[in-house]
Amino acid sequence: SVVDNRLRTGYHFQPPRNWINDPNGPMYFNGVYHLFYQYNPNGSVWGNIVWAHSVSTDLVNWIALDPAIRPSKPFDINGCWSGSATVLPGNRPAIFYTGIDPQQRQLQNVAYPKDLSDPYLREWVKPDYNPVIAPGDGINASAFRDPTTAWRGPGTHWKLVVGSKWNRRGKAILYRSRDFVHWVKAKHPLHTVKDTGMWECPDFYPVAVKGRRGLDTSAYGDGMKHVLKVSLDLRRYEYYTLGKYYHYQDKYVPDNTSADDHTGLRYDYGNFYASKTFFDPKKQRRILWGWANESDAKDVDVAKGWAGIQAIPRTIWLDSSGRQLIQWPIEELESLRGKHVVVEHKKVSGGNSFEVEGINSSQADVEVAFEVSGLEKAEAFDPSWATDAEALCGRKRADVKGGVGPFGLLVLASANMEEKTAVFFRIFKAEHKHVVLMCHDPTRSSMRPNLYRPTFAGYVDVDIAKTGKISLRSLIDHSVVESFGADGKTCITSRVYPSLAIGKDAHLFVFNNGSADVKVSELKAWEIRRPLMNGA
Numbered sequence: 001s002v003v004d005n006r007l008r009t010g011y012h013f014q015p016p017r018n019w020i021n022d023p024n025g026p027m028y029f030n031g032v033y034h035l036f037y038q039y040n041p042n043g044s045v046w047g048n049i050v051w052a053h054s055v056s057t058d059l060v061n062w063i064a065l066d067p068a069i070r071p072s073k074p075f076d077i078n079g080c081w082s083g084s085a086t087v088l089p090g091n092r093p094a095i096f097y098t099g100i101d102p103q104q105r106q107l108q109n110v111a112y113p114k115d116l117s118d119p120y121l122r123e124w125v126k127p128d129y130n131p132v133i134a135p136g137d138g139i140n141a142s143a144f145r146d147p148t149t150a151w152r153g154p155g156t157h158w159k160l161v162v163g164s165k166w167n168r169r170g171k172a173i174l175y176r177s178r179d180f181v182h183w184v185k186a187k188h189p190l191h192t193v194k195d196t197g198m199w200e201c202p203d204f205y206p207v208a209v210k211g212r213r214g215l216d217t218s219a220y221g222d223g224m225k226h227v228l229k230v231s232l233d234l235r236r237y238e239y240y241t242l243g244k245y246y247h248y249q250d251k252y253v254p255d256n257t258s259a260d261d262h263t264g265l266r267y268d269y270g271n272f273y274a275s276k277t278f279f280d281p282k283k284q285r286r287i288l289w290g291w292a293n294e295s296d297a298k299d300v301d302v303a304k305g306w307a308g309i310q311a312i313p314r315t316i317w318l319d320s321s322g323r324q325l326i327q328w329p330i331e332e333l334e335s336l337r338g339k340h341v342v343v344e345h346k347k348v349s350g351g352n353s354f355e356v357e358g359i360n361s362s363q364a365d366v367e368v369a370f371e372v373s374g375l376e377k378a379e380a381f382d383p384s385w386a387t388d389a390e391a392l393c394g395r396k397r398a399d400v401k402g403g404v405g406p407f408g409l410l411v412l413a414s415a416n417m418e419e420k421t422a423v424f425f426r427i428f429k430a431e432h433k434h435v436v437l438m439c440h441d442p443t444r445s446s447m448r449p450n451l452y453r454p455t456f457a458g459y460v461d462v463d464i465a466k467t468g469k470i471s472l473r474s475l476i477d478h479s480v481v482e483s484f485g486a487d488g489k490t491c492i493t494s495r496v497y498p499s500l501a502i503g504k505d506a507h508l509f510v511f512n513n514g515s516a517d518v519k520v521s522e523l524k525a526w527e528i529r530r531p532l533m534n535g536a
């Protein structure tokens, strides 16, 4: 095959072979974390979709089980598509998923564990009364899928939303039930936005206004906001808003602090889709799972026999500003940290770079803190760039000299830097403030021709003139780079396929292509050990 098999990931969630997409029904139950996911048991392209199933006690080491839900009944014979888990009172887990029927209609079904005393909940039963929600009047049966975790709030009804669209208007259709069997559509959708197209994989949950503790999906009251996230089918990325949820009025009203359209806030500005959160009662946190697709061509996926990974689960909470979420890799990942190197107080003058030596950085975790100075040298910011960070990064790539920045890391680089993926910041001077752009530039990531190598970018909401510092963490894993800017304010994931920078031949550099000096106050880089990964 044209892609080297050593480019399979080492510590990212991946089955031994075949195609995977959306994470489904993540949950914690009786000491075990469950992850289900969209899977093709017969090949490495999308199709024949079942719910594959893996379990873990630490979210790092995974054991693969047989698929939990596969097509078997008229209500799901053409596919078992995405959905969510809800742990009902009395500690009874339930799954809601979308089934595709013989007419290709999308229906919402439930499934329950066959045997609650099986610690892994291997077998799931689909009651004959399915589907529990069918597309009724005024619903497009081919755009009606991906039920959320249900919540109960203070009332007696369960509620959930299903993603949909009507013409070009994206919709989160709200349903209510007393018994989890009979579901009634609410008078109005929970939320809709014109011109956003199909809303796949909606997610709706509360976050605490103060602190990092997660809230149960049913929590309701003071001291919290709600998050509504949708995955935009047409654009292949997601956005979210923060807002207020009125349980009794069945209404969600976004705060006006970010755009409620495709230009809005994103969990991740890169290759990250169909994500889903769950509340982890063991550690009282909310965890985000998201899918990172391949960036190579379909025939390459067929040849290599595998496609798709899950990004490292991230703990998610509300920033103290109340204006955005913060994400950070789950702390359990740190248990895989091995050999490490430290660099301290090192100046990187304009146009220079240095290599971080002493570890194998093809499977690594890098944390770095930069001190910036000479902000008067920052390039001028054109206000028209404000809604399109990605286009700006596409024009001002890592090799385009700047004032303050571009500075950051070159990861998965070959010894002579013919191959490298740049992860960097570039600081601009706007009228009354500085603007910080964070970028992934994989345009030089591989000598292989014909690869899809998109630049990805987002802005970072920090007051750089005040702090003079910015941090960066990158998780490097052979063919994936996940970066967290400013302690998790802005995140970017990319898939890259080096042809030289593989295994021990992968190098790590710090670079500065601006005219102002930057200082590495501290850099730590760890090799990451291989966990148990589904028997691969």
Ligand code: DQQ
Pocket: 021, 022, 038, 049, 081, 082, 098, 145, 146, 200, 201, 273, 274
């Ligand atoms: N993937 C599933 C759908 C969902 C889409 C099918 C999102 O349920 O809308 O595999 O990636």
